[in-house]
Amino acid sequence: MVKIAPSILSADFANLERDIKLVEEKGADYIHVDVMDGQFVPNITLGANIVSAIRPVTKLPLDVHLMIVEPERFIPDFAKAGSDIITVHAESTVHIHRAMQMIKNEGVKAGVVINPGTPVSVIEHVLPLADLVLIMTVNPGFGGQAFISECLEKVEQLDELRKEKGYTYEIEIDGGVDNKTAKACVDAGADVLVAGSYVYNSPDVGERIATLREVTK
Ligand SMILES: O=C(CO)[C@@H](O)[C@H](O)COP(=O)(O)O
Numbered sequence: 008m009v010k011i012a013p014s015i016l017s018a019d020f021a022n023l024e025r026d027i028k029l030v031e032e033k034g035a036d037y038i039h040v041d042v043m044d045g046q047f048v049p050n051i052t053l054g055a056n057i058v059s060a061i062r063p064v065t066k067l068p069l070d071v072h073l074m075i076v077e078p079e080r081f082i083p084d085f086a087k088a089g090s091d092i093i094t095v096h097a098e099s100t101v102h103i104h105r106a107m108q109m110i111k112n113e114g115v116k117a118g119v120v121i122n123p124g125t126p127v128s129v130i131e132h133v134l135p136l137a138d139l140v141l142i143m144t145v146n147p148g149f150g151g152q153a154f155i156s157e158c159l160e161k162v163e164q165l166d167e168l169r170k171e172k173g174y175t176y177e178i179e180i181d182g183g184v185d186n187k188t189a190k191a192c193v194d195a196g197a198d199v200l201v202a203g204s205y206v207y208n209s210p211d212v213g214e215r216i217a218t219l220r221e222v223t224k
């Protein structure tokens with residue numbers, strides 16, 4: 008069954024505890040945390056102090072998506088804050104392999120992520136290190152953008168590669184996931200769907216999570 012990772016970027020920041028507990032109760036699998044620095048992407052969100060603050064409010068894994076330049080500078084902080092998965096952009100550092108080693112050395116699962124314009128070949132040599140590969144289906148920076156379906160070809164490639172080479176990473180999709188796009192993601196080979204605005208911009212968050220499960224069955 009597909010895993011659902013609501014993105015708290017679309018939650019009410021004045022009521023984060025309430026909104027995290029709500030999706031946990033309604034069957035979410037991960038809590039997706041979008042960290043933006045205003046440089047790698049044109050938006051600023053939150054830092055390791057917020058990850059520490061939300062750590063005690065949920066038992067769900069914290070899936071921390073770093074959209075920051077030179078993430079190596081902050082990996083120890085996000086690990087100590089209680090992240091379960093830390094995902095770094097191949098485009099954000101010249102040392103993606105080192106960044107992933109740093110994450111693993113902290114005892115945290117290491118993810119690698121690529122933007123819509125970046126091919127799978129760029130991350131080919133770090134796939135043996137990856138616990139998770141995240142495919143962006145929007146240009147990172149904001150919630151509520153339209154799904155870029157061309158990116159699904161990369162999900163198929165990654166699914167093929169793991170079958171061929173015996174890699175163990177999960178494939179996660181982030182951006183524009185809703186009741187209309189979720190099925191194609193799973194059909195392409197995705198294991199985890201991040202959904203921000205679709206889940207949180209509704210008075211019935213439980214119905215939204217249930218619909219994502221229903222349409223991907
Ligand atoms: O990383 C990002 C955006 O850069 C995401 O995790 C968004 O939070 C997804 O939002 P929706 O497209 O689901 O509204």
Ligand SMILES: [Fe+2]
Nearest residue numbers: 041072181201
């Ligand atoms: Fe994200």
